Amino acid sequence: MNLQATNPVPDSLLLQARAGNRQAFAALVRQHQGSVFSIGLRMLSRRDAAEDLAQDVFLQLYRKLDSIESLEHLGFWLRRVAANLAIDWLRRLPYSATQPLEEGAEVAVHDPDSDPLMSRELTRLLGELAPHPRAVMLLRYQEDQDVAEIAAALDMPVNTVKSHIKRSLTALRGRMIGAKLIDCEELT
Amino acid sequence: MKLPNSNEHFEDELRRALRPVDAPEDFTERLMRALPADAKPVLISSNIAPRARARQFGIPAALAASLLVAVMLGKHVAVEREQIAEQQGREASLKLMQALRVTSQKLDIAYQAVQSPPPAAAEENRS
Numbered sequence: 001m002n003l004q005a006t007n008p009v010p011d012s013l014l015l016q017a018r019a020g021n022r023q024a025f026a027a028l029v030r031q032h033q034g035s036v037f038s039i040g041l042r043m044l045s046r047r048d049a050a051e052d053l054a055q056d057v058f059l060q061l062y063r064k065l066d067s068i069e070s071l072e073h074l075g076f077w078l079r080r081v082a083a084n085l086a087i088d089w090l091r092r093l094p095y096s097a098t099q100p101l102e103e104g105a106e107v108a109v110h111d112p113d114s115d116p117l118m119s120r121e122l123t124r125l126l127g128e129l130a131p132h133p134r135a136v137m138l139l140r141y142q143e144d145q146d147v148a149e150i151a152a153a154l155d156m157p158v159n160t161v162k163s164h165i166k167r168s169l170t171a172l173r174g175r176m177i178g179a180k181l182i183d184c185e186e187l188t
Numbered sequence: 189m190k191l192p193n194s195n196e197h198f199e200d201e202l203r204r205a206l207r208p209v210d211a212p213e214d215f216t217e218r219l220m221r222a223l224p225a226d227a228k229p230v231l232i233s234s235n236i237a238p239r240a241r242a243r244q245f246g247i248p249a250a251l252a253a254s255l256l257v258a259v260m261l262g263k264h265v266a267v268e269r270e271q272i273a274e275q276q277g278r279e280a281s282l283k284l285m286q287a288l289r290v291t292s293q294k295l296d297i298a299y300q301a302v303q304s305p306p307p308a309a310a311e312e313n314r315s
Contacts, residue, residue, distance in 0.1 A: 022220060029216050037211035047212075054211060058219050119205035126206070141199065142206035173198055 011071065018065045025065075029058050032075065035143065036082045042138055043086035045127045053089065057082045079143055080153040083135040087154075090131040118176075125175050129168055132156070136164040 016024035036057050040050030060081060061068075068074050126137060135154060139145045147165070151158045 022223070025223075026216050026220050029219055033211040033215055034208045037215070038206075038208040041209065042206065051212060051215065054215065055219055055222060059222065062223055115201070118201055122202055122205040137202075138206065141202045142208060144203070169195065169198065169202075172202070173195075176198075 014065075014068065014071060014074065018068070025062060028061075028074070032078050033058070035075075036078050038142060039079065039082040039135075039138055040086055042123065042126060042142065043083070043131070043134060044089060049089070053082065053085055057085060076149070076153065079139060079145070083139060083153060084155075087131045087135055121176065122172065125172050128175075129171070133164040133168045136161055137168050140165055 013024050013027055017028055033054060037050055037054045040053035040057075041047060044050055044053060057078060061074075061078065064077075068077060126134060129137065132154070136150055139150045139153060140147075145153070147158050147161045150156075150161045154161070
């Protein structure tokens with residue numbers, strides 16, 4: 001079946017996937033794989049681990065498609081499972097919890113407004129945060145979720161989410177200032 | 189590297205740095221190959237969903253309804269039995285009262301008979 005030819009609307013895509021249509025499921029995967037893979041990459045700091053995590057998340061989705069009520073619910077479900085699975089993996093493999101992004105895992109930011117050096121530094125520093133605040137920051141700034149959605153996804157109180165965001169912003173900003181000072185000293 | 193001078197700018201910079209990245213090109217293909225070939229995710233047709241839901245909730249609902257009917261029926265039978273017992277009690281009480289009344293009347297007659305001797309015997313005594 002050619003999905004391009006039939007051009008299904010998103011909701012029908014979900015219905016088709018639920019009915020066992022593998023092409024429809026593949027189309028859903030393509031729509032969301034970037035988001036899930038990015039959560040994995042920035043949580044686990046390794047491309048291979050991020051791929052494994054994304055594959056695990058989508059296999060779980062395939063088995064539980066009947067519980068997905070809408071595309072909005074699908075997005076929420078994927079973010080929730082990906083973030084919690086990553087936290088769980090970090091608990092089991094503590095060595096990767098504090099590992100910076102591995103060599104080659106960095107992704108170039110093709111945005112004329114952004115500073116590539118700062119983006120790289122921010123991504124690196126984010127990888128130094130503890131798993132829960134890291135997941136909170138990713139859902140907030142990568143996935144653009146509000147605090148209530150993050151609280152629901154990570155099963156934590158709204159105030160805890162706010163607290164993680166505030167502390168993490170302060171810590172990241174402080175480290176960025178520190179990094180800049182080091183650069184200045186090196187120059188002089 | 190310019191450090192943003194306000195929290196808002198810092199957050200914007202963070203958003204830019206954390207934009208979702210693309211998964212590897214062949215990710216979907218590899219995932220689809222890893223999917224179980226025989227297992228279907230769920231239902232064959234979305235039309236079946238209500239039926240499946242009915243099957244899922246039908247049996248517990250039927251059991252609950254049966255339980256409710258049984259409780260109501262039991263209660264009704266108990267009330268009926270209580271009413272019958274009350275009726276029987278009332279009838280027995282009436283019969284007892286009637287029996288006591290008859291017995292009392294008989295005793296009065298006997299007492300009167302004992303207290304007043306026959307007139308012939310009284311005249312014989314006088315002569």
